[in-house]
Amino acid sequence: MIDHLGITVSDFDASKAFYDKAMAPLGAALLYMVPEEYTGGAKVGGYGRDRPVFWLSTGKDRPRDHQHVAFTARSRAEVDAFHAAALAAGGKDNGGPGLRPHYHPNYYGAFVFDPDGNNVEAVCHDPE
Structure with a gap:
C-alpha cells in the first residue's frame, strides 16, 4: 500500500553522502533528482532499486517536522x-x-x- 515516502533533511549533501553508503549494501542507490524548477529550489532526490521509493528533501518551504x-x-x-x-x-x-x-x-x-x-x-x- 505504501508507494513511497520522504523525509526532510537539514543538509542534503551530508544526508546524500550518508544514504549513498548506507543503501549500497541493500542494492539501492540515488536514482533520480527532481529538477529544482519543480521544487521551488529545494533539493529532492529519490533512492531505490528499480524506482525511487525513499526520498530526501530540503528547502525553505519544507518544515523538518x-x-x-x-x-x-x-x-x-x-x-x-x-x-x-x-x-x-x-x-x-x-x-x-x-x-x-x-x-x-x-x-x-x-x-x-x-x-x-x-x-x-x-x-x-x-x-x-
Whole structure:
C-alpha cells in the first residue's frame, strides 16, 4: 500500500553522502533528482532499486517536522476519489489529480496536506 515516502533533511549533501553508503549494501542507490524548477529550489532526490521509493528533501518551504507519504492507487479514478475524499475530510489541497511527467510519463498523482501539515499523496503508475 505504501508507494513511497520522504523525509526532510537539514543538509542534503551530508544526508546524500550518508544514504549513498548506507543503501549500497541493500542494492539501492540515488536514482533520480527532481529538477529544482519543480521544487521551488529545494533539493529532492529519490533512492531505490528499480524506482525511487525513499526520498530526501530540503528547502525553505519544507518544515523538518512535516513528512511525505504516498499510497499506491490501483487506478487514476482512485487517485481522483482519494483527493476528493481527503478534501471533504478537511485536508488542504497541495496539488490536484493529474499527470506529473517530470517524474515519469505515467505518473498520475494528487497531493493533500493532512490536519498536521503532512504531505499525503495517492499515485497511480499505470498508463490509464
